[in-house]
Amino acid sequence: MVILERRSRKGPVLTPSSLPCLKGVPAVNITEGCAHGCTYCYTQGYSAYPGAGRVILFENTPDLVCAELTRKRRRPRRVYFSPSSDAFQPMPEVQDVTFRTMEILLEAGVEVAFLTKGRPDERFLTLFCRRPSLVFAQIGITTLNEDLWRKFEGGAAPPARRLEIIDNLTRGGVMTKVRFDPLIPDLTDTETNLASLLVELEHRKIRDVAASYLFLRPAFARRLALQMRQAVGKADLTRDWTWRRLADGVGGGYMIGPEERDRRFDRLQKLAAQYGIDVHVCACKNPDLTVRTNCRIAGPLQDSLSDEAMPLFQRATRCY
Ligand code: SF4
Known part of the structure; x- marks a missing residue:
């Protein structure tokens, strides 16, 4: 059972992230803590981690975002959800706040990018x-194996449901990519699994995958x-x-060394190429690799975007 605690957030929401893969894009957490409770979650x-089974919901996020958009002379072009939680946790209260926040941004012509292992309602x-060109989705998935899903991320959507979400988003015209993160060496990065x-x-015409390997924080290294060990x-x-x-x-964090990671990414890239899929390595978690790419966690690089968003962006003067 997950205990939900409501709180009002203080301070600005739309502040640019310093993470290399987010490149100055403001990143918003609707909650602290995450009801998915993935056992490997680095947060x-x-x-600020509130403890297992506890989620703090910042219920004034939509109001703050609305006020900031109204006040700002230069609005962000894109906002990313969520670096340290999941915007689509299986709690109606959380999804309500996510919905209102995203709706305000989209109505103001601001692009919304998200990464989720959840079930958006x-x-x-x-x-x-309504605005597919303003939305960039990334679905996190590393296995179709239900046993592994249950063991490591049983609170998140089952693999089949995540594939269904990919179907729905792509059918709706939303640019949708996939994230293999975290890959667990010899468990989810095997050729059979991948x-x-x-x-x-x-089959779903996904052409881009971002990837990164598991790292262990001391807080949970021994348990994980x-x-x-039990899983394998x-x-x-x-x-x-x-x-x-x-x-x-x-x-x-503790993780496999750079040569080993390089070798495994190389193997993954060759395997994925057989399916017409490009693999981008997360730069934030692999600063020690000589060949690094941006994993585009928040959608395509901004200078490669169409300018479809701009007229809306300039026109919008208030929030709804
Ligand atoms: S969905 Fe993401 S944020 Fe939530 S518990 Fe899992 S890894 Fe952590």
């Missing part, structure tokens, strides 16, 4: 399909290592992992 190591599809997923993505039924998969510093703002 468990954050000082029906009204989101209607909202996104090939079955890539077949489904190819044990869970992984063999020796500790993490015994050779070393502490790596990640990009500024992401901190650090």
Whole structure:
């Protein structure tokens, strides 16, 4: 059971992120904590993490966003949801606040990008399909295996439901990509696991995947290592992992070394290419790799966008 606590947020909401893959795009968390409760969630190591089974909802987010849009002389072109939580957690109160916030942004001509492992309710599809060129979706999924899903991210949407969400979004004209994150070495990055997923993505005409590997924060390293050992039924998969510093703002964690990661990304890129899919490596979590790309977590790079949003962007003078 998840306990929901309502709070009013203080301070500005639309402040640009410093993370390399977000490149100055404002990033909004509707909550602190996440009802999906993925066992590997790196936010468990954050000082603001409210603890397992507890979610703090910032219910005044839509009002603050509305006020900031009205006040700002230069509005952001795009806003990203959510760096440290999921905007589509299975709680109506959370989805209501997400809906109102996204609706205000879209009505003002501001693009909305999101990454989710959740289940956006029906009204989101209607909202996104009204302005598909302003929406950039990324669906996080690393396996079709229900057993692995239950063990590591059982509070999030089941794999089949996530594929359905991809179907609905792409059918509605929303640019939709997929994120393999976190890949767990020898568990979800195996050829068997990934090939079955890539077949489904190819079938849905997904052409871009972003990828990154699991890293362990000290706060949950031991528990997750044990869970992984139980899941594969063999020796500790993490015994050779070393502490790596990640990009500024992401901190650090125990993970496989750079050569090993490079080799595995290379293998993934070759495998995905057989299905016509490009793999982008997350720069925030792989600053130690010589060949890095931007994983485009918040949609395509801004200078490659159409200018369809701009007239709306300039015209909008108030929130609804
Ligand atoms: S969905 Fe994302 S934010 Fe939520 S628990 Fe899982 S990894 Fe963490």
